[in-house]
Amino acid sequence: MILSRTSQYAVQAMIYMATQPPETPVLNKDIAERLNVPAPYLAKILQSLSKGGLLSSFRGRLGGFCLRQDAASVSLMQLLQLTEGPDFTQSCLLGLKRCSDETACPVHVRWLPIKEKVIAMLNEMSLADLALAVQSGRYRLADMPLGMMAEA
Amino acid sequence: MILSRTSQYAVQAMIYMATQPPETPVLNKDIAERLNVPAPYLAKILQSLSKGGLLSSFRGRLGGFCLRQDAASVSLMQLLQLTEGPDFTQSCLLGLKRCSDETACPVHVRWLPIKEKVIAMLNEMSLADLALAVQSGRYRLADMPLGMMAEA
Protein backbone atom coordinates (compact mmCIF):
# COMPACT_ATOMS: atom_id res chain seq x y z
CA MET A 1 0.00 0.00 0.00
CA ILE A 2 2.90 2.30 0.60
CA LEU A 3 6.14 3.13 -1.13
CA SER A 4 9.54 2.78 0.46
CA ARG A 5 10.97 5.94 1.89
CA THR A 6 13.57 5.83 -0.81
CA SER A 7 10.86 6.00 -3.45
CA GLN A 8 9.08 8.77 -1.65
CA TYR A 9 12.23 10.85 -1.54
CA ALA A 10 12.94 10.06 -5.17
CA VAL A 11 9.49 11.10 -6.32
CA GLN A 12 9.55 14.27 -4.31
CA ALA A 13 13.00 15.16 -5.56
CA MET A 14 12.13 14.52 -9.18
CA ILE A 15 8.98 16.56 -8.97
CA TYR A 16 10.90 19.35 -7.35
CA MET A 17 13.50 19.27 -10.07
CA ALA A 18 10.74 19.45 -12.63
CA THR A 19 9.56 22.67 -11.04
CA GLN A 20 13.00 24.20 -11.54
CA PRO A 21 14.29 25.70 -14.79
CA PRO A 22 15.71 22.85 -16.85
CA GLU A 23 19.37 22.83 -17.86
CA THR A 24 20.30 24.59 -14.64
CA PRO A 25 21.75 22.02 -12.25
CA VAL A 26 20.05 21.74 -8.90
CA LEU A 27 22.12 20.94 -5.85
CA ASN A 28 21.49 17.86 -3.77
CA LYS A 29 21.88 20.06 -0.74
CA ASP A 30 19.14 22.41 -1.89
CA ILE A 31 16.73 19.63 -2.72
CA ALA A 32 17.32 18.00 0.64
CA GLU A 33 16.74 21.27 2.40
CA ARG A 34 13.54 22.05 0.55
CA LEU A 35 12.14 18.59 1.06
CA ASN A 36 13.40 18.33 4.59
CA VAL A 37 15.09 15.04 3.87
CA PRO A 38 18.54 13.73 4.92
CA ALA A 39 21.01 15.09 2.39
CA PRO A 40 23.55 12.25 2.37
CA TYR A 41 20.85 9.71 1.84
CA LEU A 42 19.21 11.72 -0.88
CA ALA A 43 22.60 11.97 -2.55
CA LYS A 44 22.69 8.21 -2.87
CA ILE A 45 19.25 8.19 -4.37
CA LEU A 46 20.06 10.89 -6.91
CA GLN A 47 23.20 9.00 -7.76
CA SER A 48 21.21 5.91 -8.57
CA LEU A 49 18.70 7.91 -10.58
CA SER A 50 21.64 9.20 -12.59
CA LYS A 51 22.84 5.69 -13.20
CA GLY A 52 19.31 4.77 -14.10
CA GLY A 53 19.31 7.42 -16.79
CA LEU A 54 16.74 9.81 -15.39
CA LEU A 55 19.19 12.43 -14.22
CA SER A 56 22.37 13.99 -15.48
CA SER A 57 24.91 14.91 -12.86
CA PHE A 58 27.63 17.52 -12.98
CA ARG A 59 30.50 17.89 -10.60
CA GLY A 60 32.33 20.93 -9.50
CA ARG A 61 31.39 24.47 -8.94
CA LEU A 62 28.32 24.86 -11.09
CA GLY A 63 27.45 21.24 -10.65
CA GLY A 64 24.31 19.52 -9.50
CA PHE A 65 21.61 17.41 -11.07
CA CYS A 66 19.34 17.96 -14.08
CA LEU A 67 16.52 15.94 -15.52
CA ARG A 68 17.98 14.11 -18.46
CA GLN A 69 14.71 14.06 -20.35
CA ASP A 70 11.85 16.45 -20.62
CA ALA A 71 9.67 16.30 -17.52
CA ALA A 72 6.63 15.53 -19.66
CA SER A 73 8.25 12.38 -20.93
CA VAL A 74 9.05 10.86 -17.55
CA SER A 75 6.25 8.92 -15.88
CA LEU A 76 5.94 8.03 -12.26
CA MET A 77 6.12 4.42 -13.40
CA GLN A 78 9.53 4.92 -14.95
CA LEU A 79 10.80 6.47 -11.80
CA LEU A 80 9.37 3.88 -9.45
CA GLN A 81 10.68 1.06 -11.54
CA LEU A 82 14.13 2.38 -10.75
CA THR A 83 13.59 2.75 -7.05
CA GLU A 84 11.32 -0.20 -6.35
CA GLY A 85 12.62 -2.60 -8.93
CA PRO A 86 11.50 -3.28 -12.47
CA ASP A 87 8.48 -5.41 -11.65
CA PHE A 88 7.27 -3.95 -8.44
CA THR A 89 3.74 -3.81 -9.77
CA GLN A 90 3.67 -7.48 -10.51
CA SER A 91 4.16 -8.91 -7.08
CA CYS A 92 1.38 -10.87 -5.45
CA LEU A 93 -0.46 -9.17 -2.62
CA LEU A 94 -0.02 -12.25 -0.45
CA GLY A 95 3.58 -12.74 -1.44
CA LEU A 96 3.23 -15.82 -3.60
CA LYS A 97 6.03 -16.36 -6.04
CA ARG A 98 3.71 -17.53 -8.74
CA CYS A 99 0.42 -15.73 -8.86
CA SER A 100 -0.89 -15.21 -12.35
CA ASP A 101 -4.28 -15.54 -13.98
CA GLU A 102 -3.76 -19.28 -14.33
CA THR A 103 -2.61 -20.06 -10.84
CA ALA A 104 -3.49 -17.41 -8.34
CA CYS A 105 -3.88 -16.55 -4.71
CA PRO A 106 -7.44 -16.07 -3.46
CA VAL A 107 -7.35 -12.27 -3.59
CA HIS A 108 -5.99 -12.18 -7.11
CA VAL A 109 -9.26 -11.68 -8.97
CA ARG A 110 -10.29 -8.81 -6.77
CA TRP A 111 -6.89 -7.21 -6.68
CA LEU A 112 -6.16 -7.36 -10.38
CA PRO A 113 -8.51 -4.62 -11.58
CA ILE A 114 -7.27 -2.29 -8.87
CA LYS A 115 -3.70 -3.05 -9.69
CA GLU A 116 -4.40 -2.20 -13.29
CA LYS A 117 -5.79 1.14 -12.26
CA VAL A 118 -2.67 1.81 -10.25
CA ILE A 119 -0.47 0.88 -13.15
CA ALA A 120 -2.45 3.08 -15.50
CA MET A 121 -2.18 5.97 -13.10
CA LEU A 122 1.54 5.57 -12.71
CA ASN A 123 1.97 5.43 -16.45
CA GLU A 124 -0.22 8.42 -17.08
CA MET A 125 1.25 10.80 -14.55
CA SER A 126 4.31 12.63 -15.74
CA LEU A 127 6.72 14.70 -13.76
CA ALA A 128 5.48 17.70 -15.71
CA ASP A 129 1.91 17.13 -14.55
CA LEU A 130 3.01 16.83 -10.98
CA ALA A 131 5.32 19.81 -11.15
CA LEU A 132 2.50 21.88 -12.57
CA ALA A 133 0.25 20.82 -9.74
CA VAL A 134 2.86 21.93 -7.25
CA GLN A 135 3.50 25.18 -9.05
CA SER A 136 -0.17 25.99 -9.04
CA GLY A 137 0.21 26.33 -5.29
CA ARG A 138 -2.60 23.96 -4.52
CA TYR A 139 -0.40 20.99 -3.72
CA ARG A 140 2.59 20.50 -1.49
CA LEU A 141 5.75 18.53 -1.96
CA ALA A 142 6.80 18.32 1.66
CA ASP A 143 5.64 18.76 5.21
CA MET A 144 6.94 22.23 5.57
CA PRO A 145 5.76 25.25 7.42
CA LEU A 146 7.02 27.60 4.73
CA GLY A 147 5.76 27.01 1.21
CA MET A 148 8.15 25.74 -1.38
CA MET A 149 6.26 26.32 -4.58
CA ALA A 150 7.67 29.55 -5.80
CA GLU A 151 8.26 30.62 -9.39
CA ALA A 152 5.65 29.53 -11.88
CA MET B 1 1.91 -1.42 -3.18
CA ILE B 2 2.81 -4.41 -1.12
CA LEU B 3 2.05 -5.68 2.34
CA SER B 4 4.66 -6.46 4.94
CA ARG B 5 5.66 -10.07 5.20
CA THR B 6 4.01 -10.13 8.58
CA SER B 7 0.71 -9.18 7.02
CA GLN B 8 1.11 -11.69 4.25
CA TYR B 9 1.70 -14.46 6.76
CA ALA B 10 -1.23 -13.26 8.83
CA VAL B 11 -3.62 -13.22 5.91
CA GLN B 12 -2.52 -16.60 4.69
CA ALA B 13 -2.80 -18.06 8.16
CA MET B 14 -6.23 -16.63 8.79
CA ILE B 15 -7.55 -17.85 5.46
CA TYR B 16 -6.12 -21.25 6.17
CA MET B 17 -7.79 -21.35 9.54
CA ALA B 18 -11.04 -20.41 7.90
CA THR B 19 -10.76 -23.47 5.69
CA GLN B 20 -10.51 -25.68 8.77
CA PRO B 21 -13.44 -26.88 10.87
CA PRO B 22 -14.20 -24.16 13.39
CA GLU B 23 -13.95 -24.87 17.11
CA THR B 24 -11.15 -27.32 16.51
CA PRO B 25 -7.89 -25.63 17.43
CA VAL B 26 -5.28 -25.51 14.72
CA LEU B 27 -1.62 -25.77 15.64
CA ASN B 28 0.83 -23.04 14.84
CA LYS B 29 3.21 -25.75 13.75
CA ASP B 30 0.72 -27.12 11.25
CA ILE B 31 -0.12 -23.74 9.80
CA ALA B 32 3.54 -22.90 9.42
CA GLU B 33 4.18 -26.17 7.70
CA ARG B 34 1.29 -25.83 5.30
CA LEU B 35 2.15 -22.26 4.41
CA ASN B 36 5.86 -22.93 4.34
CA VAL B 37 6.53 -20.09 6.72
CA PRO B 38 8.89 -19.88 9.73
CA ALA B 39 6.99 -21.35 12.67
CA PRO B 40 8.47 -19.26 15.52
CA TYR B 41 7.77 -16.07 13.65
CA LEU B 42 4.26 -17.12 12.78
CA ALA B 43 3.75 -17.91 16.45
CA LYS B 44 4.40 -14.28 17.30
CA ILE B 45 1.95 -13.16 14.68
CA LEU B 46 -0.78 -15.50 15.86
CA GLN B 47 -0.13 -14.34 19.38
CA SER B 48 -0.74 -10.76 18.37
CA LEU B 49 -3.86 -11.71 16.45
CA SER B 50 -5.11 -13.32 19.64
CA LYS B 51 -4.43 -10.16 21.58
CA GLY B 52 -6.13 -8.26 18.80
CA GLY B 53 -9.25 -10.31 19.32
CA LEU B 54 -9.35 -12.21 16.05
CA LEU B 55 -8.15 -15.51 17.43
CA SER B 56 -8.70 -17.56 20.52
CA SER B 57 -5.73 -19.51 21.76
CA PHE B 58 -5.60 -22.63 23.84
CA ARG B 59 -2.61 -24.08 25.58
CA GLY B 60 -1.79 -27.61 26.40
CA ARG B 61 -2.36 -30.83 24.68
CA LEU B 62 -5.38 -30.13 22.55
CA GLY B 63 -4.40 -26.53 22.20
CA GLY B 64 -3.95 -24.32 19.21
CA PHE B 65 -5.73 -21.39 17.66
CA CYS B 66 -9.33 -20.85 16.57
CA LEU B 67 -11.05 -17.99 14.84
CA ARG B 68 -12.83 -16.09 17.56
CA GLN B 69 -15.58 -14.92 15.24
CA ASP B 70 -17.32 -16.45 12.30
CA ALA B 71 -15.10 -16.31 9.22
CA ALA B 72 -17.82 -14.46 7.33
CA SER B 73 -17.71 -11.63 9.82
CA VAL B 74 -13.98 -10.96 9.59
CA SER B 75 -12.86 -8.70 6.77
CA LEU B 76 -9.41 -8.39 5.32
CA MET B 77 -9.51 -4.81 6.52
CA GLN B 78 -9.99 -5.84 10.12
CA LEU B 79 -7.09 -8.19 9.88
CA LEU B 80 -4.74 -5.76 8.18
CA GLN B 81 -5.55 -3.03 10.61
CA LEU B 82 -4.08 -5.28 13.26
CA THR B 83 -0.94 -6.14 11.37
CA GLU B 84 -0.27 -2.89 9.55
CA GLY B 85 -1.63 -0.46 12.09
CA PRO B 86 -5.08 1.06 12.44
CA ASP B 87 -4.75 3.70 9.75
CA PHE B 88 -2.53 2.05 7.24
CA THR B 89 -4.91 3.01 4.46
CA GLN B 90 -4.70 6.67 5.28
CA SER B 91 -1.03 7.31 4.76
CA CYS B 92 0.07 9.59 1.95
CA LEU B 93 1.67 7.93 -1.05
CA LEU B 94 4.54 10.39 -0.89
CA GLY B 95 4.89 10.14 2.84
CA LEU B 96 3.55 13.54 3.82
CA LYS B 97 2.33 13.76 7.36
CA ARG B 98 -0.57 15.94 6.40
CA CYS B 99 -2.17 15.05 3.13
CA SER B 100 -5.91 15.47 3.09
CA ASP B 101 -8.39 16.91 0.64
CA GLU B 102 -7.62 20.41 1.88
CA THR B 103 -3.86 20.27 1.83
CA ALA B 104 -2.51 17.53 -0.36
CA CYS B 105 0.49 16.17 -2.17
CA PRO B 106 0.39 16.37 -5.97
CA VAL B 107 -0.62 12.74 -6.48
CA HIS B 108 -3.45 12.93 -3.98
CA VAL B 109 -6.30 13.59 -6.41
CA ARG B 110 -5.33 10.72 -8.65
CA TRP B 111 -4.56 8.35 -5.83
CA LEU B 112 -7.67 8.94 -3.78
CA PRO B 113 -10.20 7.12 -5.98
CA ILE B 114 -7.91 4.13 -6.23
CA LYS B 115 -7.34 4.11 -2.53
CA GLU B 116 -11.06 4.09 -2.02
CA LYS B 117 -11.39 1.08 -4.24
CA VAL B 118 -8.74 -0.68 -2.23
CA ILE B 119 -10.48 0.16 0.99
CA ALA B 120 -13.80 -1.04 -0.35
CA MET B 121 -12.23 -4.26 -1.48
CA LEU B 122 -10.61 -4.88 1.87
CA ASN B 123 -13.88 -4.21 3.64
CA GLU B 124 -15.87 -6.42 1.35
CA MET B 125 -13.67 -9.47 1.38
CA SER B 126 -14.25 -11.78 4.29
CA LEU B 127 -12.18 -14.70 5.42
CA ALA B 128 -15.09 -16.91 4.49
CA ASP B 129 -15.01 -15.69 0.89
CA LEU B 130 -11.33 -16.30 0.66
CA ALA B 131 -11.50 -19.67 2.34
CA LEU B 132 -14.18 -20.70 -0.09
CA ALA B 133 -12.02 -19.62 -3.00
CA VAL B 134 -9.20 -21.76 -1.69
CA GLN B 135 -11.46 -24.71 -1.00
CA SER B 136 -12.79 -24.57 -4.53
CA GLY B 137 -9.33 -25.63 -5.60
CA ARG B 138 -8.91 -22.81 -8.03
CA TYR B 139 -6.75 -20.66 -5.78
CA ARG B 140 -3.63 -21.32 -3.78
CA LEU B 141 -2.58 -20.13 -0.36
CA ALA B 142 1.11 -20.82 -0.66
CA ASP B 143 3.88 -21.53 -3.09
CA MET B 144 3.73 -25.23 -2.68
CA PRO B 145 4.30 -28.13 -5.00
CA LEU B 146 1.62 -30.23 -3.31
CA GLY B 147 -1.84 -28.74 -3.08
CA MET B 148 -3.13 -27.68 0.28
CA MET B 149 -6.79 -27.25 -0.35
CA ALA B 150 -8.29 -30.48 0.80
CA GLU B 151 -11.58 -30.98 2.57
CA ALA B 152 -14.45 -28.85 1.33
Place this chain on the structure above:
DNA sequence: GAATAAAGGGATATTATTATCCTGAAATTA
Protein backbone atom coordinates in the same frame (compact mmCIF):
# COMPACT_ATOMS: atom_id res chain seq x y z
C1' DG C 1 1.30 -36.68 40.29
C1' DA C 2 4.44 -37.21 36.17
C1' DA C 3 5.01 -36.79 31.36
C1' DT C 4 3.85 -34.54 27.32
C1' DA C 5 2.25 -31.03 24.14
C1' DA C 6 0.99 -26.63 23.21
C1' DA C 7 1.00 -21.41 23.53
C1' DG C 8 3.13 -17.22 26.25
C1' DG C 9 6.75 -14.15 26.61
C1' DG C 10 11.23 -12.34 26.90
C1' DA C 11 15.88 -12.15 24.96
C1' DT C 12 18.67 -12.47 21.16
C1' DA C 13 20.21 -12.94 16.27
C1' DT C 14 19.92 -11.87 11.45
C1' DT C 15 18.87 -9.10 7.57
C1' DA C 16 17.24 -5.12 5.05
C1' DT C 17 16.46 -0.38 5.05
C1' DT C 18 17.66 4.05 6.12
C1' DA C 19 21.19 7.25 7.31
C1' DT C 20 25.93 9.10 8.05
C1' DC C 21 30.89 9.72 7.27
C1' DC C 22 35.04 10.17 4.84
C1' DT C 23 38.03 10.43 1.06
C1' DG C 24 38.69 11.05 -3.81
C1' DA C 25 37.62 12.95 -8.46
C1' DA C 26 36.01 16.49 -11.46
C1' DA C 27 34.88 21.12 -12.61
C1' DT C 28 35.05 26.07 -11.86
C1' DT C 29 37.17 30.32 -10.36
C1' DA C 30 40.76 33.09 -9.36
Place this chain on the structure above:
DNA sequence: TAATTTCAGGATAATAATATCCCTTTATTC
Protein backbone atom coordinates in the same frame (compact mmCIF):
# COMPACT_ATOMS: atom_id res chain seq x y z
C1' DT D 1 48.31 26.20 -10.21
C1' DA D 2 45.70 26.55 -5.96
C1' DA D 3 41.33 26.91 -3.70
C1' DT D 4 36.72 25.82 -3.66
C1' DT D 5 32.58 23.41 -4.71
C1' DT D 6 30.06 19.52 -5.93
C1' DC D 7 29.22 14.70 -7.07
C1' DA D 8 31.24 9.59 -6.71
C1' DG D 9 31.92 5.80 -4.09
C1' DG D 10 33.13 3.01 -0.35
C1' DA D 11 32.78 2.09 4.58
C1' DT D 12 30.28 2.36 8.53
C1' DA D 13 26.37 3.19 11.78
C1' DA D 14 21.57 3.21 13.37
C1' DT D 15 17.08 1.47 13.01
C1' DA D 16 13.38 -1.49 11.83
C1' DA D 17 11.69 -5.89 10.16
C1' DT D 18 12.16 -10.59 10.21
C1' DA D 19 13.52 -14.76 12.44
C1' DT D 20 15.24 -17.81 16.22
C1' DC D 21 15.96 -19.47 21.00
C1' DC D 22 14.91 -20.56 25.62
C1' DC D 23 12.29 -21.00 29.38
C1' DT D 24 7.65 -20.69 31.62
C1' DT D 25 2.78 -21.53 31.98
C1' DT D 26 -1.28 -24.15 31.00
C1' DA D 27 -3.78 -27.99 29.74
C1' DT D 28 -4.22 -32.97 28.62
C1' DT D 29 -3.13 -37.76 29.14
C1' DC D 30 -1.53 -41.48 31.54
